Amino acid sequence: MPRRSATRISVDLPALSAEDRRRYSRHLALPQVGELGQRRLKAGRVLLVGTGGLGAPAALYLAAAGVGTIGLVDSDQVDESNLQRQVLYSSSDVGRPKLDAAGDRLASLNPLVRIVRHDAELDPSNALSILRGYDVVVDGTDNFPARYLINDACVDLGIPDVFGSVYRFEGQVSVFHPPNGPCYRCLFPEPPPAEAVPSCAEGGVLGALPGIIGMAQAIEALKILLGEGRPLEGRLLLFDALEMQFRELTVRRDPRCRRCSPRHRHDPLVAEGGGEGGEASDPDLEIGSEELRRALSGATPPLLVDVREPEEYAAGHLPRARLIPLGELRGRAGELSGPRPVVVYCRMGHRSGRAARLLRDLGLTEVRTLSGGLAAWEDSDHRARRSTR
């Protein structure tokens, strides 16, 4: 396999200090890295979009490897539920902005790298300006609109997009960098329907899984900076943790791709809908946990409908709730006609929001969705119990 050309010529590369030589001695011993490669890493600029399950391990290894500039894009705060997999953060970071906690951790790990914080959610108005100037982008986001936006901006700017994604026990990795290979839209031209996309918060994810995928993304980013090896361009790596099995599939460019084909390459960026985060909530349809509690103890308690999948329902549900998975709701809406109002719920409120809109569109007038889903219900329950102690 021919060596790939690196992004810069050696005369532009920064020199290594004595500290660099000590810290990166195991890299310097590798013929494929050596002094020149380490200087390439030192000159390298990698942007991590998302510092969650994928971004956390990727950031740690990129910083440890001596990538000179690491950009971080995230506007979230550290939540306790992040700690099961987002190994950048500690218990004491809960409640802190992720950028602050990640920046501190990475600076502590390797003070020789520069951390650039972008406290923003990527959107069509800022994507190009944030991505511009980076050599590689690592997609560690958790929603489809952001994935399509990263792809589109990377295509426009000609930056390799190191893609990774996870769900439950499965992960995917690839590198999208047309015209060397396909882009994300060549593989998945459009996002899945929103009702088919439970998030990791809803569907769950094995904690160590994003570690494997995020580290694979870090390796791909390092290879690209080094100009060594064979990047995953035109190849999709599938990982199945339950089977402990990797598979590889060939991905080809779509000559009619509506992003990376020559006529669309510089089309204006747009927000792609679909998937979680792709729809606005409807406050008129929502009911809060406290209000629902009062309604359930009232004269006409609402009929509770759990719109999750059967195994999610089996793992725990609200008392007397009826199971009708979202995918079956249209065909079974007739079961809900009657004098009682209906409250639909799911884990986080995304699927039930769509369920409520669907039922309303089908003519059901007394329908609402539990705001924030079971997660908010449990949180409210927890708070109520603490306040009565």
Added chain:
Amino acid sequence: MPKVQLELPSAWNAGSAVGAVLPAGTMPIGEVLAELGRSSPVLRARLFAPHGRLRRSFAVYLNDDDVRSLSGESTLVHDGDRVRIVPSLGGG
């Protein structure tokens, strides 16, 4: 008896349909997917948009080839082939 092996995404919660086999015979892959959709309303919703168009949010591989690089939905599936649906995963 030779059969067509189907691999559906575990994320689709297709349950028993994962690893299922279809009747032996040669047929276009579009027919294979339509047959799959007829077997379950949940699968139909995942595979097809409301007006019957095959969704473009997943890739369909026949053995090791994306069918879009072959003959699309007209690609013929033969006994012994493996059809794999590769979903887009959103989580990170």
